Amino acid sequence: MNNEQNTTQNSSKIISKPRIISGVTLIILSIVLTLSFVSYLMNWKADQSQAGTMADKTVESSNLFGKIGDWLGNLFIFESIGVAAFVVAFLFFVFGTLVFKKNYFKPWKTISHSLFFICWTPIFFGAVTNGEGVLGGVYGYQIMDYLKSYIGSVGLWMVLLVSFALYFVLEFNLRPSSIKNKLNDINDNTFGKLKGLMPNSEEEFDADEELEKEIVPEKLVVKETPAKTENDFSNIKVTQEFEPIKTPNQTSFKEEIIEPIKEIIPEPIVLSSTPSEPQKPMVQTPVAKVEDDFAFNVEIKKDEDFPVTSEQQKSDDLVSKHGLYDHKLDLAKFQMPSVELLKDYGNEEITINKDELEENKNRIVGLLKTFNVGISEIKATIGPTVTLYEIVPEAGIRVSAIKKLQDDIALNLSALGIRIIAPMPGKGTIGIEVPRKNPTMVSMRSVVASPKFQSADMDLPIVFGRTISNEVFVADLAKMPHLLMAGATGQGKSVGINAILTSLIYKKHPSELKFVMVDPKKVELSLYSKIERHYLAKLPDTEDAIITDNAKVINTLNSLCIEMDQRYDLLKNAFCKNIKEYNAKFAQRKLNPENGHRYLPYIVLVVDEFADLIMTAGKEVEHPIARLAQLARAIGIHLIVATQRPSVNVITGMIKANFPARIAFRVISGVDSKTILDSPGAEQLVGRGDMLYFNGNDLTRLQCAFVDTPEVERIAEFVGEQKGYPDAYLLPEYSGDEGSSTVGAFDPNEKDQLFEDAARIVISTQQGSTSMLQRQLKLGYNRAGRIMDQLEAAGVVGGFNGAKAREVLISDLGSLERLFDELKGR
Numbered sequence: 001m002n003n004e005q006n007t008t009q010n011s012s013k014i015i016s017k018p019r020i021i022s023g024v025t026l027i028i029l030s031i032v033l034t035l036s037f038v039s040y041l042m043n044w045k046a047d048q049s050q051a052g053t054m055a056d057k058t059v060e061s062s063n064l065f066g067k068i069g070d071w072l073g074n075l076f077i078f079e080s081i082g083v084a085a086f087v088v089a090f091l092f093f094v095f096g097t098l099v100f101k102k103n104y105f106k107p108w109k110t111i112s113h114s115l116f117f118i119c120w121t122p123i124f125f126g127a128v129t130n131g132e133g134v135l136g137g138v139y140g141y142q143i144m145d146y147l148k149s150y151i152g153s154v155g156l157w158m159v160l161l162v163s164f165a166l167y168f169v170l171e172f173n174l175r176p177s178s179i180k181n182k183l184n185d186i187n188d189n190t191f192g193k194l195k196g197l198m199p200n201s202e203e204e205f206d207a208d209e210e211l212e213k214e215i216v217p218e219k220l221v222v223k224e225t226p227a228k229t230e231n232d233f234s235n236i237k238v239t240q241e242f243e244p245i246k247t248p249n250q251t252s253f254k255e256e257i258i259e260p261i262k263e264i265i266p267e268p269i270v271l272s273s274t275p276s277e278p279q280k281p282m283v284q285t286p287v288a289k290v291e292d293d294f295a296f297n298v299e300i301k302k303d304e305d306f307p308v309t310s311e312q313q314k315s316d317d318l319v320s321k322h323g324l325y326d327h328k329l330d331l332a333k334f335q336m337p338s339v340e341l342l343k344d345y346g347n348e349e350i351t352i353n354k355d356e357l358e359e360n361k362n363r364i365v366g367l368l369k370t371f372n373v374g375i376s377e378i379k380a381t382i383g384p385t386v387t388l389y390e391i392v393p394e395a396g397i398r399v400s401a402i403k404k405l406q407d408d409i410a411l412n413l414s415a416l417g418i419r420i421i422a423p424m425p426g427k428g429t430i431g432i433e434v435p436r437k438n439p440t441m442v443s444m445r446s447v448v449a450s451p452k453f454q455s456a457d458m459d460l461p462i463v464f465g466r467t468i469s470n471e472v473f474v475a476d477l478a479k480m481p482h483l484l485m486a487g488a489t490g491q492g493k494s495v496g497i498n499a500i501l502t503s504l505i506y507k508k509h510p511s512e513l514k515f516v517m518v519d520p521k522k523v524e525l526s527l528y529s530k531i532e533r534h535y536l537a538k539l540p541d542t543e544d545a546i547i548t549d550n551a552k553v554i555n556t557l558n559s560l561c562i563e564m565d566q567r568y569d570l571l572k573n574a575f576c577k578n579i580k581e582y583n584a585k586f587a588q589r590k591l592n593p594e595n596g597h598r599y600l601p602y603i604v605l606v607v608d609e610f611a612d613l614i615m616t617a618g619k620e621v622e623h624p625i626a627r628l629a630q631l632a633r634a635i636g637i638h639l640i641v642a643t644q645r646p647s648v649n650v651i652t653g654m655i656k657a658n659f660p661a662r663i664a665f666r667v668i669s670g671v672d673s674k675t676i677l678d679s680p681g682a683e684q685l686v687g688r689g690d691m692l693y694f695n696g697n698d699l700t701r702l703q704c705a706f707v708d709t710p711e712v713e714r715i716a717e718f719v720g721e722q723k724g725y726p727d728a729y730l731l732p733e734y735s736g737d738e739g740s741s742t743v744g745a746f747d748p749n750e751k752d753q754l755f756e757d758a759a760r761i762v763i764s765t766q767q768g769s770t771s772m773l774q775r776q777l778k779l780g781y782n783r784a785g786r787i788m789d790q791l792e793a794a795g796v797v798g799g800f801n802g803a804k805a806r807e808v809l810i811s812d813l814g815s816l817e818r819l820f821d822e823l824k825g826r
C-alpha cells in the first residue's frame, strides 16, 4: 500500500487527480476482492449457511471483510466462476496500474489471457469436481453439464484439452521448433549447470540463487586477471566467497559448493606452479568444463522454417503440375545439325618438315647474331599455319634490349612474313612466328566435332579454329560481349563470319538464339534466308529477314534498341540482373506471361560490311550501334561487326571503346593493325584465315576454321527443311525517321516538353539531325525521333532525308519565336 501511495505521489505531478483516485480505488478493490476470495474459500461452508442474513446484525461472518466479503466471495466464486474469480481481482489490479500509466502489463495480452482463464477454468474445475465444492462455481458446473450432455465425458475432456493446447499455441506462438528452442534454453540454464547442487527446500533454493550471484563475479575476476600467479590465487578464499550463503544447511552446501569451484579453477592453480610462465587464459578451462556437462545444441534452419510466399507457392504448384517451362517445346522435334553435314577435308595432322624447321632455325639464329643477340635455347611449336620459335636469350641479354631491336629484326625478317613477340607474355622468351610452307587446313568439321567444343558449357560458344599449338580455340560471345572483325579483302573474313554462325547454330536451339543479319554486299549472308523461320529476327511487315538496304538498317537498329529497352523493363519487373537469371526464373514459372513476360532468346546482330553502312548512314547508325554495344550485354543482344576498311572513320573511338573483343585478319598496313588491335602484327599475317584474336587483354594467333559455302548451304537446308516457327522472330515496330512515313499535322497537346528547346537547338545550329538532338538534350533515340517528327509537323524542319540531316526551314530564332506564338494560338 505504501509503495502504491509513494508511486502515486511521485507521479502525481503528471497524473490528474481523478486518475489517481480511480487508480487507487481499482487497486484497493483488487486487494479487497483477493482477500475476500481467499477468506471465502477458507470459510465458505460455514458462511454459505448464513446466506441471506445480511441485514441480521446478530449473525457474524468469518470472512476477513465480514458480510461484504462473504457476499463478494459468494457472488464471484460460488454463484459464478469459482476460483477464476481471482482472475477478475487480478484484472482490477491491472486496470489500476494502467490508470497510473504503468505498463507492467500489456493490456490486450493480459485481457485475452484473463478472458481465456475466466471461461476455461470454471468448466475445467466443474469437470474435475463434477459440481462438488466451489472451485468451478455454478457457471462452471452448468456449462460443463450442458457440454457433457451433448458431447459426453470424453468429448468434454477433449474440448478442454484441445482448447488449452490451442490457447498455448496461439497465445505464445508455439511451434515445434520454438518448443525445442525453449527446451534447449532450459538445458542451458545455470540451474542445470549446478544440477547436482539443486537444493530441495525453498530455503536452499534461495541460497542457491545467492550462490549464483557469487559465482559470476568470481568467474569475472579469474577472466580479467590472466597473469595471476600461485600467490595471487592463494588470495582467493573460496570459503570467504561463499560466506553470505552460510545457512543452517551450510554443511551440506559446503561440500557441494566447493565442488564446482574446484571444477572451475583447477587449471589456473596448476599453472601457477610455474610462476615464471605467463598465465594461460583461464577463461578456457571453465568454459571447457561447463561444456562437458551440457548438451550443445546447434539448430540449422531448414527451408521449411522460412515462410513461403504465395507467389513462390504458386510457381511451385505450377512446376509440380506442368514441370519446368520448356522453351524448346514449340519445336520439340527440331534436330540439331550433325557434323556429317560438314565436309571432311582428310588428314589434318600436322606433318613435320625437318628440313624446313632446320632452315628457319638457322636463319633466325644467324639474323639474331648480327644484332649481337646470343641464344641459349630455341624451341619450336608447330601450328597449322605457322611455326613458333621460342628463343631463350643468352645470360646477360635482357629481353628489354631485344624488345628495342624488335623493329629491326622484324624488318630483316619481314620478307618472310614473320611476326616477332618480344617478350612472349608470361614467359622470359622471344617468340618468332614463321609461316609454314605447307600450312594445314583447319576444317570446321574437325573443330565442331572436337570434345572441347562439344562439351563447351557456354552461353554462346564460338569455335574459331586452332591456336598456334594446334589446340581447338573456343570462346563465349556472351562474355566478349561484342566482336569487331576487320581484315583486308580476301583474307578470310566472310569464312570467319560463317564459322561463327555455324558454331552458334550447332550449339543453340532456334528458341534460344536469333540472328539479325545485315548484309550490304547482298550475297554473303543470303544463304541464311532458308533458316528465317528458325533462327532469324526481322522487323514486322518486312519481307526479307536479311537486311541488304542500308536505309532499313537504321530502323532495324532502332528497333533493336526498343527491344533492348523492353527487355530491360522485363528484367527490372522480374528483379533479374541478366537474361540468364530471367530465363531461369521464367522456366521455373515464376514470371507470369500475362504480365508480358516471355522466354528471351539471345539476339546476335551480324553486320557484314560496317564500313559501307557508316559511309551511307553515318552517325544514324553509329549511335544505335554504340548504344546497343554499351547496354545490350545483360539482356542478351550481342553484336558482330565486320569491316574491310579498318580506318579510323569506320572504327571510331566510340565503336572501339564498346568492342573489347576484336579479330584481325590480314590487313594492308601496320596502321590498320593498330586501328583494330591497338598494336601492329596483323599486317604480318599470312591470310587465308590466319588471324589475331584480342579479348581485351591477350592477343592470340589463330588459324580460323574453314567452312565452305556448300557446307553452310547444307546446314541451312537441313535446318530450313524442318518445321519452324510461323514467322521469323519479330522485333518491335519502329516508327521513327522512316523515309516512307508521313508525319501528321502538328498537335500542340501532344507536343513534347522539350519541343521548344529542341527547335531552338536545331535553328541555332541549323542542323536537322536526330542524333544531334539526342546528344544535346541527352535523350533516347526514340524520343529524339519523336521530337524531330513534331518539328517536321510544325514546319521547323523538312522531311526525312536518308542518311543526311533534315533541311532546316527556319533561318533565325526570331522567326521561330513567332512560330511558337502562332502554334499557341491554334
Ligand SMILES: Nc1ncnc2c1ncn2[C@@H]1O[C@H](COP(=O)(O)OP(=O)(O)OP(=O)(O)O)[C@@H](O)[C@H]1O
Binding pocket: 441, 442, 487, 488, 489, 490, 491, 492, 493, 494, 495, 496, 644, 688, 689, 690, 703, 704, 705, 706, 707
Ligand atoms: N580459314 C580459312 N582456311 C583456309 N582458307 C581460307 C580460310 N579463310 C579464307 N580462306 C580462303 O580465302 C578466300 C577468301 O576468303 P573470304 O571470302 O572469307 O575473304 P573475305 O575477307 O571475306 O573477302 P571479302 O571481304 O572480299 O569478301 C576463301 O575463298 C578461301 O579460299
